[in-house]
Amino acid sequence: xxxxxxRHIPExxxxxxxxxxxxxxxSAESKQATVSSEDLAERAGVxxxxxxxxxxxxxxxxxxxxxxxxxxxxxxxxxxxxxxQDWPVVIIGVGNLGHALANYRGFGARGFxxxxxxxxxxxxxxxxxxxxAVRSIEDLDRVxxxxxxxxxxxxxxxPVAQEVADRLVAAGVPSILNFAPTVLSVPPHVSVRKVxxxxxxxxxxxxNQRQSDSPPAAAG
Amino acid sequence: xxxxxxRHIPExxxxxxxxxxxxxxxSAESKQATVSSEDLAERAGVxxxxxxxxxxxxxxxxxxxxxxxxxxxxxxxxxxxxxxQDWPVVIIGVGNLGHALANYRGFGARGFxxxxxxxxxxxxxxxxxxxxAVRSIEDLDRVxxxxxxxxxxxxxxxPVAQEVADRLVAAGVPSILNFAPTVLSVPPHVSVRKVxxxxxxxxxxxxNQRQSDSPPAAAG
Numbered sequence: 241x242x243x244x245x246x247r248h249i250p251e252x253x254x255x256x257x258x259x260x261x262x263x264x265x266x267s268a269e270s271k272q273a274t275v276s277s278e279d280l281a282e283r284a285g286v287x288x289x290x291x292x293x294x295x296x297x298x299x300x301x302x303x304x305x306x307x308x309x310x311x312x313x314x315x316x317x318x319x320x321x322x323x324x325q326d327w328p329v330v331i332i333g334v335g336n337l338g339h340a341l342a343n344y345r346g347f348g349a350r351g352f353x354x355x356x357x358x359x360x361x362x363x364x365x366x367x368x369x370x371x372x373a374v375r376s377i378e379d380l381d382r383v384x385x386x387x388x389x390x391x392x393x394x395x396x397x398x399p400v401a402q403e404v405a406d407r408l409v410a411a412g413v414p415s416i417l418n419f420a421p422t423v424l425s426v427p428p429h430v431s432v433r434k435v436x437x438x439x440x441x442x443x444x445x446x447x448n449q450r451q452s453d454s455p456p457a458a459a460g
Numbered sequence: 461x462x463x464x465x466x467r468h469i470p471e472x473x474x475x476x477x478x479x480x481x482x483x484x485x486x487s488a489e490s491k492q493a494t495v496s497s498e499d500l501a502e503r504a505g506v507x508x509x510x511x512x513x514x515x516x517x518x519x520x521x522x523x524x525x526x527x528x529x530x531x532x533x534x535x536x537x538x539x540x541x542x543x544x545q546d547w548p549v550v551i552i553g554v555g556n557l558g559h560a561l562a563n564y565r566g567f568g569a570r571g572f573x574x575x576x577x578x579x580x581x582x583x584x585x586x587x588x589x590x591x592x593a594v595r596s597i598e599d600l601d602r603v604x605x606x607x608x609x610x611x612x613x614x615x616x617x618x619p620v621a622q623e624v625a626d627r628l629v630a631a632g633v634p635s636i637l638n639f640a641p642t643v644l645s646v647p648p649h650v651s652v653r654k655v656x657x658x659x660x661x662x663x664x665x666x667x668n669q670r671q672s673d674s675p676p677a678a679a680g
Contacts, residue, residue: 344641350662417660421565
């Protein structure tokens with residue numbers, strides 16, 4: 241994994257780097273060579289001072305009156321996020337959500353390679369989803385060891401999510417992305433992030449209620 | 461919708477309110493009567509000063525040495541987010557993701573009632589998903605008018621997402637949640653939020669690469 245740079249980057253900044261990355265990819269696709277902090281800010285839904293501060297943690301300061309070099313900043317953020325290497329991913333739970341995730345083309349395009357799909361339901365084992373055969377959860381340890389899976393995605397119903405998390409931890413998976421609507425407990429050396437599909441709806445609800453004249457920037 | 465309060469709440473604060481809400485629901489479930497800004501901060505993944513600042517926009521200041529009243533703050537954030545009323549939601553695209561969203565129990569529990577499922581594929585029309593019959597996209601205008609649908613969720617493939625957004629806008633839906641990996645253009649009076657399932661993976665990638673001794677707070 242190379243030697244990590246010694247700089248400390250605040251967690252809130254890390255959380256915004258993918259937003260800047262997305263904005264920069266759009267800029268690159270529209271053949272923009274440079275981008276201003278104001279433009280990045282608008283697309284990421286933050287203010288320009290925050291963009292400049294965040295990027296300064298990466299040692300990136302842009303050029304006054306010109307902005308940031310799009311390709312250079314893209315490379316730097318990708319490197320910082322560890323996206324210049326591929327990360328093997330396993331998905332546990334091959335219901336509708338697991339299917340949707342396995343078929344989601346945004347993962348592979350961004351260096352997240354799905355190396356295993358697992359389910360407890362014997363009727364699902366052997367089924368092929370997105371070109372990958374679903375395996376029994378009993379095979380998890382072996383597949384994680386062979387593939388060095390770095391991220392486990394939990395797409396199971398809530399009642400079994402903790403058990404699945406325990407299995408991922410035991411297999412040595414260092415990071416978990418949890419789609420199940422439940423709180424997981426894991427040892428401190430394991431990173432967990434939770435995706436709550438209702439959160440974005442709640443934010444929209446706010447703007448609906450306000451019937452605001454200044455809705456949020458249409459980021460997308 | 462009642463008269464909106466005149467206070468201005470910054471967009472970044474609005475985006476964090478659902479995180480505080482989730483933390484408060486957990487506190488309420490574990491019978492906590494009060495919660496400190498530090499505790500809220502840890503659960504929401506921000507710092508305590510930011511929590512106090514955010515909640516001050518709601519006119520909520522807590523009590524020194526005691527913290528915030530859980531039930532009171534819950535009510536206030538729900539009211540602020542417009543969650544004391546139900547919002548009718550339509551979902552367009554009944555593939556795997558649409559199925560997963562229609563079956564996601566977190567929506568109904570939080571006041572988002574699915575009033576319509578739509579697809580262009582005639583083989584899907586009439587199929588029942590989560591107790592709701594899938595309708596032809598041709599029925600969208602009528603259903604939106606009858607149900608006063610406030611939020612449209614786009615769960616289609618990327619190439620047709622803009623066309624679906626145009627139909628939602630034409631039908632009068634004021635807010636769109638876009639799961640398709642594409643940028644939508646909508647008139648300024650329409651709110652759009654984009655869910656990018658790869659963003660959380662990118663954040664995990666950062667921590668994997670760093671093999672950090674201080675991983676992000678296990679929020680769940």
